[in-house]
């Protein structure tokens with residue numbers, strides 16, 4: 198029997214009638230049209246499908262859409278503000294954190310989860326945080342550099358905001 | 364990779380969940396879904412109905428109850444790993460939780476789900492055994508408390524009956540003791556090829572007692588009682604020799620990744636490492 202669900206995606210509510218077996222990643226891509234979330238392995242191993250569910254990184258191929266009913270999801274499309282890329286996206290751009298780009302949305306969402314918890318992670322912490330995300334192209338070093346660059350940018354923006362508030 | 368069709372219920376209370384289980388004996392409980400959903404996508408599991416525990420409030424907590432810390436069944440691994448209460452009073456469980464899979468798995472997977480699954484390479488069982496934790500369950504007949512040593516009965520099998528829901532895990536405070544979890548992680552999945560958890564108490568320069576739980580070596584996690592007995596009252600120098608008995612009397616499992624002989628060897632090495640680390644962390648009486 199189909200279920201009525203409502204998921205807030207990137208700040209906008211999306212309602213649909215779905216089969217309970219529909220995976221969140223298929224809801225995002227095929228029902229709501231957010232194809233920035235990629236499907237790599239579909240077996241919970243590659244991290245390409247990572248999105249934020251209530252702010253925490255999850256593999257959307259291993260969550261049912263019905264489990265996300267009433268909750269909020271952020272996908273890669275939800276990070277930029279207008280034409281201004283998010284600091285993590287800028288970091289990946291400037292530090293060559295991608296080649297084919299297939300793993301990138303998942304890497305960025307996972308980096309987002311990390312930087313929310315820890316503003317100045319060490320290289321080791323970054324590598325541990327991205328442990329569930331595979332990249333077949335970059336060899337990871339540039340991805341780590343990108344996350345470090347993003348952390349610096351976010352730190353600077355926070356400092357600027359604090360000065361402005363004084 | 365789409366699961367076979369099933370009907371889905373999301374009860375708001377434990378009572379409702381129990382009633383649903385009763386009326387639908389083939390239904391499966393759904394917690395974090397990080398064992399069940401992968402199995403359903405591969406159609407290794409095709410339950411006709413899922414009862415999602417995820418919307419029952421107040422099963423996600425870590426509380427100080429005096430002698431013990433109580434952890435709600437729906438508490439995700441990430442919350443256990445970062446719990447200030449656990450780090451201060453019973454750090455072994457947090458250390459084991461922190462080593463599970465990856466960030467995304469730890470954000471979804473729950474302690475109750477992991478224990479019910481009883482995967483032979485899961486991390487929690489080693490810690491649960493070494494701590495002599497208790498697993499609290501609820502069924503129509505009331506609340507039951509299952510000691511860790513009676514809980515794991517085989518590969519993917521536990522003392523739980525089909526109409527029973529895990530509600531809480533209770534771990535003792537280990538103030539003064541030293542604890543450590545050491546695992547040889549499978550490089551792809553992160554599961555423990557072998558994992559050893561230990562709680563060591565020190566008296567002067569001697570080991571007063573050591574409790575050792577081992578996962579991954581055999582189908583069922585176990586207490587390494589031969590090592591525990593060999594260490595009672597002994598100095599640290601006894602650890603290397605005693606650790607050789609880490610798989611005494613145990614039938615080791617083998618697969619394409621690790622043969623039974625290799626697993627036995629890993630059991631010895633990781634028992635030694637866990638004991639040495641735990642002893643260094645213990646405060647002498």
Ligand SMILES: Cc1cc2nc3c(=O)[nH]c(=O)nc-3n(C[C@H](O)[C@H](O)[C@H](O)COP(=O)(O)OP(=O)(O)OC[C@H]3O[C@@H](n4cnc5c(N)ncnc54)[C@H](O)[C@@H]3O)c2cc1C
Pocket residue numbers: 241242391392393394395396397398399400401416436437462463464465468471472473474475476477479480482484485486487523527528529530552553554555
């Ligand atoms: C990529 C990947 C890597 C992983 N790596 C590791 C690892 O390194 N170490 C490790 O230990 N685990 C690992 N896991 C497994 C993970 O820890 C799971 O989260 C855990 O085994 C199951 O917990 P869950 O909450 O997801 O349970 P679910 O998948 O929802 O349920 C599992 C089983 O338990 C039953 N169940 C769930 N909750 C209850 C309850 N409260 N009472 C009674 N029965 C219940 C369900 O009916 C089902 O049969 C990994 C999983 C993945 C996908």
Ligand code: FES
Pocket residue numbers: 235236237238239240241242243244245246247256257258259
């Ligand atoms: S597609 Fe979800 S983890 Fe690979």
Ligand code: FES
Pocket residue numbers: 294295296297298299300301331332333334335
């Ligand atoms: S950039 Fe190609 S997979 Fe990572």
